[in-house]
Structures are given as C-alpha cells and as structure tokens.
Amino acid sequence: MTGPSLPEPRSTEPESTAGWAPTPALGRAVLLAGLLLVTGVLLGRVDLVVLAAPFALGTAYALRRRPTTLPQVWITAGDDAPLVEGGDVSAAVSVGNPDTVDYDLVVVRSRVSPWLRISRAGFAGAAAPDAPTADASPAAGTPAGTGRSVADRPFVTSVPAAAAVDLELAGRALRWGRHPVGPAGARVAAAGGLLVSRAVLTDAVGVRVYPRTEPFEAVEAMPRAAGLVGAHHSRRPGEGGELAGVRIFAPGDRLRRVDWRVSLRARQLHVAATLSDRDAEVVVLLDVLAEAGRSGGVDGSASVLDTTVRATAAIAEHYLHRGDRVSLLEYGPGARRLRAAAGRRQYLTVLEWLLDVRADASQHEPYDQVFGPQQLSSDALVVVLTPLLDERSAQMLARLARGGRFVVAVDTLPANLTPPKDRGWAEVAYRLWRLDRETMIGQLREHGVPVVRWAGAGSLDQVLRDVARLATAPRVGSR
Incomplete structure (x- = not known):
C-alpha cells in the first residue's frame, strides 16, 4: 500500500538525525x-x-539528502469478522516513510504465535515490486502448531518518500485463544546504504480465535424449569403447547381451548389443558485445576482445556438457541464467573469469556470461593466439565449432589492419553492411577452424580433423562 497519509510515529525521537x-x-x-x-x-x-x-x-x-526521521511500524490484524479455529487469518505489518527522502532498503521482521500457521507472506504495493512470498507446508509428521512459519525470517523491500508498504501475512488459525501478531521491527538503510537507522519496534496485536463449536444436540428433558417463558415443558398447567389432558370448562378458560368433540359427546363444555412452557438455567462449570494431554490444534489431538472449551461453546450454543439462560463458572483460584443470560448476545459473551480460560493449579480449596452464598440457583442444571485429575474436583461434585443440586459430570480427559515412557515403575504407577480414578468415578455414581465422557451430539441425552426423572421423585438433601 502506498499513500501520503501515515499514522503518528510511535518513536519519541525528535525529527533530527538522532537514531541514524x-x-x-x-x-x-x-x-x-x-x-x-x-x-x-x-x-x-x-x-x-x-x-x-x-x-x-x-x-x-x-549524503546530499540525509534522512531526518525514523521509520514508522504498525500492525493491522485482519478484518473485524469473527475468526474461528480452522479459519483463515490475515494480518499486515506496515512500514511507513514520513521523510522526504527514499528508503533504499528496509528489513522487516515480525513474531507470530505458533498457533497462527502463516503460509503466505509478502509485500504488496507498487513500492515493493520484488516482494518475496513463500509457502510453508509442514513436513510429514510435524505436529500442528509446532512447525516453522514463513513469518520467522526477515523480509526486504524499499519504501519511497511519504509512502508505506505492507508485509501481508496470511494463513490459518489452529487453536482457540488470544494469539499475538508481533512485536515487529524494522531497520532502514538510506543515502545509498551509507546510513542505517536503529531498530524501530512496535507492540504486538492480539488476534482473537474463537473455539470451534462441535455439533451438539440434547433432549428437552430438564430437571426443573424456573423461568416464565421458554421451550421446555414444565409440570405446571398453563398456556403452553404441550397437551396435558381434557377437563371440564371453568370460569376464566378461553373459548379457543374448548374441545368440541368431547363437549358434544359429554353434553358439557370441556377444554384442553396444557402445560406451560418455561425456560431453564444451565450452569456450565469448568474445572481448571489441571491440564493434561497435548494440544495439536484444530486438526490434531485435544488436550483437557481444548475439550473443555469446545464442549462449553457447544453446550452454550445449544441451550441459548433454545431460549434458556446459561451461566459459566470456573472451578479454580480465579473463580471467574459469567452471569446467567439468554440470547445471541450472551453467546458472543460466552465465546469471549472462553478465550481467557487457563489451567491454574492451586493448593487451597476453591469451593467456598466459587460457590458463595446464593451463587447457584437450586433449580439450575449444573454441567461440570472436569478431567477428574484432582481429588478436590470429586469432592466438589459430591458436595453439590449432597446439597440437592442437579449435577452432570462430563469427563474431559483425553481417551488416548499415553502412559509415561520412563523406565522403572512409571507404567505401573500409571495403571494404578487409572484404577484409582475408575474407583473414584464409581463412587461418584453411587452418590448420584452421573459421569459421562464427552462425545459431541447425544453425549448427555441419557443422563439428562435420568436427572429429569429423578427430579420428579422425593429427595432428601442437606443444604
């Protein structure tokens, strides 16, 4: 790109020969x-x-015309369209020449997050006729996100006076999160190569990559529906779409509810009784006490955090699309929370909230910090995404169940987790740990906490039916 209009320089150097x-x-x-x-x-x-x-x-x-000002460097990260895992990412590192003399040689280099696979890079514009481009196809057997990007090398061009050139970077986003493009720097040679500027640096710009939403569907069964409107059928009579039966007409019933067939047969007015449609509150609890597995990006293996974040996005999208209210909680030292709300705006807020999910080990018990007074509705369905790697996670699930909550535990531990390759007792210890974990899962089920492995659509169907059925039975719990 070339043009006379340039942004204000970031450098605090005065317009003199300082810096050359x-x-x-x-x-x-x-x-x-x-x-x-x-x-x-x-x-x-x-x-x-x-x-x-x-x-x-x-x-x-x-040396008759020497430069007096340093070059300007800034980074532009793509367009404003939401970027999802596996989508195309674009960015540009721009170098501007605010001086009245040409820059004979400009060397530009920028750092890029390894989760942004830059496959094409090169200068654009009339000022860079010999702009280099490259193709970065990862070698066979190279894990996604770990190979060398084409952006990891210097690029050379020239910039005329009062103009700018763009180093365009294009590639693919491999993993969710906030990934930096930059910092970037440039050095300039002018006056026929007799003068060189100091390195001018600019700060990194973050690129937001939202998690890919896996296809997810679940049954309509809910333990309780507490709202006034929604898609779930409650057990209370009201103005809804689910037929509950036929009863004798009573004062206040609407005429459009009259069942004329039954009325003519019984010689008395009868109306169709319906169940009210009510929304439900779904609380998605993210266990961030531990991380396991190796993330290979959108096309590779998934770590615990990958499964947790993508499953959360899928569950939130499903229930928000149905008109339910969704809230998020982190079970960890940070105890971050997102208040319950409904609608598309809440879904976008959920995606933004998930970008900051990090595994954070802690020695203290975060239960009281996460579940403070009146922080969790008694009618809410609590979906806990946990790898069950920490004993405190199992204790938290048991305490929620004893408190009368409707809890569903989703196992996010990778199924292909391999044992350590070290010699000695490492493999035996791994097997013992697996047995101990299976015992813990069995104990949770005995306490009434269903544990199911995440498998996308249909993962929670049977569990939700069981929880909804148990919700109708008398329960005794301590609060």
Missing part, C-alpha cells in the same frame, strides 16, 4: 578517498588524486 548511524560502507569510502588524496599530494601523483575523486564525489552526492 553511519554504515561500514561510509567509513570505507571516506578512508579510501582520504588515503588516495593524501598519498597523491605527498607523492605528487595526479593519478591518485583523480582516482580518489569518484569516491569523494560519490559519497558527497549520496
């Missing part, structure tokens, strides 16, 4: 011209003076 230094080429030219002139005068040799003249005149001609 002579290159070794200038030193060699001055030294050679001086030696030839001095030798020619001392020895009285005119040929040496004539030989020194081109070096002296060339250096003076190149």
Whole structure:
C-alpha cells in the first residue's frame, strides 16, 4: 500500500538525525578517498588524486539528502469478522516513510504465535515490486502448531518518500485463544546504504480465535424449569403447547381451548389443558485445576482445556438457541464467573469469556470461593466439565449432589492419553492411577452424580433423562 497519509510515529525521537548511524560502507569510502588524496599530494601523483575523486564525489552526492526521521511500524490484524479455529487469518505489518527522502532498503521482521500457521507472506504495493512470498507446508509428521512459519525470517523491500508498504501475512488459525501478531521491527538503510537507522519496534496485536463449536444436540428433558417463558415443558398447567389432558370448562378458560368433540359427546363444555412452557438455567462449570494431554490444534489431538472449551461453546450454543439462560463458572483460584443470560448476545459473551480460560493449579480449596452464598440457583442444571485429575474436583461434585443440586459430570480427559515412557515403575504407577480414578468415578455414581465422557451430539441425552426423572421423585438433601 502506498499513500501520503501515515499514522503518528510511535518513536519519541525528535525529527533530527538522532537514531541514524553511519554504515561500514561510509567509513570505507571516506578512508579510501582520504588515503588516495593524501598519498597523491605527498607523492605528487595526479593519478591518485583523480582516482580518489569518484569516491569523494560519490559519497558527497549520496549524503546530499540525509534522512531526518525514523521509520514508522504498525500492525493491522485482519478484518473485524469473527475468526474461528480452522479459519483463515490475515494480518499486515506496515512500514511507513514520513521523510522526504527514499528508503533504499528496509528489513522487516515480525513474531507470530505458533498457533497462527502463516503460509503466505509478502509485500504488496507498487513500492515493493520484488516482494518475496513463500509457502510453508509442514513436513510429514510435524505436529500442528509446532512447525516453522514463513513469518520467522526477515523480509526486504524499499519504501519511497511519504509512502508505506505492507508485509501481508496470511494463513490459518489452529487453536482457540488470544494469539499475538508481533512485536515487529524494522531497520532502514538510506543515502545509498551509507546510513542505517536503529531498530524501530512496535507492540504486538492480539488476534482473537474463537473455539470451534462441535455439533451438539440434547433432549428437552430438564430437571426443573424456573423461568416464565421458554421451550421446555414444565409440570405446571398453563398456556403452553404441550397437551396435558381434557377437563371440564371453568370460569376464566378461553373459548379457543374448548374441545368440541368431547363437549358434544359429554353434553358439557370441556377444554384442553396444557402445560406451560418455561425456560431453564444451565450452569456450565469448568474445572481448571489441571491440564493434561497435548494440544495439536484444530486438526490434531485435544488436550483437557481444548475439550473443555469446545464442549462449553457447544453446550452454550445449544441451550441459548433454545431460549434458556446459561451461566459459566470456573472451578479454580480465579473463580471467574459469567452471569446467567439468554440470547445471541450472551453467546458472543460466552465465546469471549472462553478465550481467557487457563489451567491454574492451586493448593487451597476453591469451593467456598466459587460457590458463595446464593451463587447457584437450586433449580439450575449444573454441567461440570472436569478431567477428574484432582481429588478436590470429586469432592466438589459430591458436595453439590449432597446439597440437592442437579449435577452432570462430563469427563474431559483425553481417551488416548499415553502412559509415561520412563523406565522403572512409571507404567505401573500409571495403571494404578487409572484404577484409582475408575474407583473414584464409581463412587461418584453411587452418590448420584452421573459421569459421562464427552462425545459431541447425544453425549448427555441419557443422563439428562435420568436427572429429569429423578427430579420428579422425593429427595432428601442437606443444604
């Protein structure tokens, strides 16, 4: 891109020659011209003076217009469209020349997050006719997100006066999160390569990559529906779409509810009774006490956090689309929470909230910090996404169940988790840990906490039916 309009420079240098230094080429030219002139005068040799003249005149001609300001560098991260895992990402590192002289050589380099696989990079615009481009296809067997990107090298171009050029970066986003593009820097050579600027750096710009929502559907069964409107059928009579039966007409019933067939047969007015439609509150609890497995990006293996974040996005999208209210909680030292709400705005807020999910081990018990007074509705369905790697997670599930909550535990531990390869007792210890974990899951089920492995659509169907059925039975719990 070229143009006369440039943003304000980030550098605090005054508009002077500060920040510019002579290159070794200038030193060699001055030294050679001086030696030839001095030798020619001392020895009285005119040929040496004539030989020194081109070096002296060339250096003076190149320095006739010296740059006074440093270059400007800034980063632009793509467009405003939401970026999802596996989507195309684009960014540009721009170098501007606010001076009145041309920059003969500009070297630009930028750091890029390894989760942004940059496959094409090159300059655009009339100022960079020889802009380099490259293709970065990962070698066979290279895990996604770990290979060398084409952005991990310097790029060279030239910038005319009062113009700017863009180093365009294009590739693919491999994993959810906030990924930096930058910091970036540029150094400039001017005056025929006799002067070089100091490195001008700019801060990184974050690129937001939202988690890919896996296809997810679940049955309509809910333990309790507490709202006034929604898609779930409650057990209370009211104005809804689910037929509850036929009863005798009573004062206040609407005429459109009259069942004429039954009325004519019974010779008395009867109306169709319906169940009210009510919304439910779904609380998704993210266990962030531990991380396990290796993340391979959108096309590779999934770690615990990958499964947790993507499953949360899928569950939230499903229930928000049905008109329910969804809230998020973190079971960890941070105890972050997102209040319950409904609608598309809440879904976008959920995606933004998930970008900051991090595993954070802690020695203290976070239960009281997460579940404070009146923080969790008694009618809410609590979906806990946990790898069950910490004993405190199992204790938290048991306490919720004993408190009369409707709890569903979703196992997010990767199924392909491999045992350690070290010699000795490592493999035996791994097997013992697996047995201990299975025992803990069995104990949770005995306490009334269903534990199911996340498998996308249909993962929670049977569990939700069981929880809804148990909700209708008398329960005894301590609060």
